[in-house]
Amino acid sequence: MTDLYQAQRAMRRMRKQAMDRGVIAILDVGSSKISCLVLRFDGIRPAGGVEQIGSLAGQSRFRVIGAATTRSRGISFGEIHGMHEAERAIRTAVQAAQKMAQVRVDHVIACFAGAGPRSYGLEGQVELSDSMVSESDIARVLAACEMPPIGPGREVLHAQPVNFALDTRSGLVDPRGQIGHRLACDMHLLTVDAGAIQNLVHCVKRCDLELAGLASSAYASGMSALVEDEQELGAACIDMGGGATGISIFIKKHMIYADNVRLGGEHVTSDISKGLHVPISTAERIKTLHGGVVATGMDDREMIDLGGDSGDYERDTRRISRTELIGIMRPRVEEILVDVRARLDAAGFEHLPSRQIVLTGAGSQIPGLDGLASHILGRQVRLGRPLRIQGLPQSATGPGFAASVGLCLFAAHPQDEWWDFDIPTERYPARSLKRAVRWFKENW
């Protein structure tokens, strides 16, 4: 746990360095595409030197100077399974983005969808030594949260304090400086498979880059696709990617739950490919151009050329109606949505005050998906696109880039996590020099 703490703190230092240098790269490692954005920070510090959200939700402070997307290889279900292939894909994306930005990037913040995320809610409470809550008290209450058994081979990806309670008052966002006796906190802990993280770290290192942060792509797309009041009142963001569908639930501007369904657009494509006996690339093209989930009478008359170059005239001139295509796609999309529904139910989503559901990700562009989703998930469903940030090319503004844009916001203004606070003195081993130094620091 201390290793993780140190590793995450090291990444935060990297991010700080990158901010000082002014250039940082964003890497969204997805199953169907890898996108890389290069951000330039103009060094506009808010007054007082305190990082806080400024105008335009803090995104006026950076602009995108390079963007590149490449078809991903060696990645399935949002996890790396072919190291060399994945490394080459990352290299392609990074090089193209660098070329567009005309600047060398050394620090990268990455996100990925898969690796079996699991959410835990932790709580901890401490008696305040002083009647006023100080920074070290927050560190103590975070450290007092009991670590759940996350299992072997798991790693903590996010550990965010979600809620603070002081005596009888709950729902505090920032209890510092308030008066009370007993401080309690709720923390959201997201764990993922350690192997997936290690693979990604290794790939990034092989590309001569320094990792300055890691995030779950479900969290990142929630940051960009949910508008502020949805984040505040409670909403779920469903990021329908290529190999995996991410789910994240937000309330009070904090993520309280994240999960992942290992189904995505690629499964729809493979269904089409199998059902129609066409190559994957043709299936992908047909899905993108003619796909849908709700059949109408008009679709019976709309015929689609399947094409092909097998040399067999009968085979190469096959035509299907759009209804047939929809008939293949719909069960798979329904399956995905039903799985999502099951996860949301397991998370207790129906107890949230506002049960808004936002569909984003490239898979959400299937026509008629919002109607189907509202049948399965509930009434309040909308299609979300990532918010606009400066300098983002038009080609990268679609819902498929929700995670990339969210990661930009994450890079510009990361939420406080457990490792942003110092370890309280009591947690150091006795007789440690560090402990002595800390004791002096706190008492003088």
Place this chain on the structure above:
Amino acid sequence: MCALIVPPRDPAPSRWAYRLERLWLTPLFRKAVLKGLPLAALMAIPALWLADDTRRADLAAQIADIRRQVETRPEFMVKLMAIEGASAETDADIREVLPLDFPLSSFDLDLHEMRKTVEGLDAVKTAQMRVRPGGILELTVEERVPAVVWRGEAGLELLDEQGHRVAPIEARALRPDLPLIAGEGADLAVAEALQLIAAAAPLEQRLRGLVRIGARRWDVVLDRDQRILLPAQNAVTALERVLALDEVSDMLGRDIVVVDLRNPARPTVRLSPDAVEEFRRIRRLQTGATN
């Protein structure tokens, strides 16, 4: 068995291509290549060319040749030297110490050095040199004016007011207009000597000269071998005292050999032996008369 379908080209850059691209995007490296490399090449070409000894010598010879061509253009040539303000002998002396071989390029003239040489001559007080348009080296000389004749160990010499040697002279009679001084170190006190001579103007007809004694004080020598011994300090005042005495009692017209004022508080007079005899005789007469 070979593959029927050629796999699509992998768009990924190789590891080295990727590294090179990143290196190229490094600002310092980029600057070094874009600016440093051409600069280095630009410097390397002449450096390599000049690495050969004969080429270097050739280049130096060419440069010297061009320089010579420019220097020997008629505009820069000096054809003659004009000396102003110098007497005939000084003129000859100057031409002797400046062995210039006209025509001559003005670049070869070291006016500063030449001026020093000319001013090194005894007879020249100051000299100014310039090259006038038209190729004339103009030399304006101010000569030293001899003020006294000095009879020193090396013979007769003319000195100016500062005691600087002007020219040797063969006989005193060649410059009867100048006063004569003699003795060791007399040339160092010419100014005082001139003051004394000026003060001794009433005795001008009788003055033979001044003698420096022991390099510290003056004797005024008059005709009839009369001497006025002056003190080392306030010599002019002492001489004026003597002159006042002379005016009142015609002291110097009498048969006195030496007027000694070396101790100003106790002036002493030495009579000639004849005068002493005469003085004693008169004394005796007076004594006898009274007796």
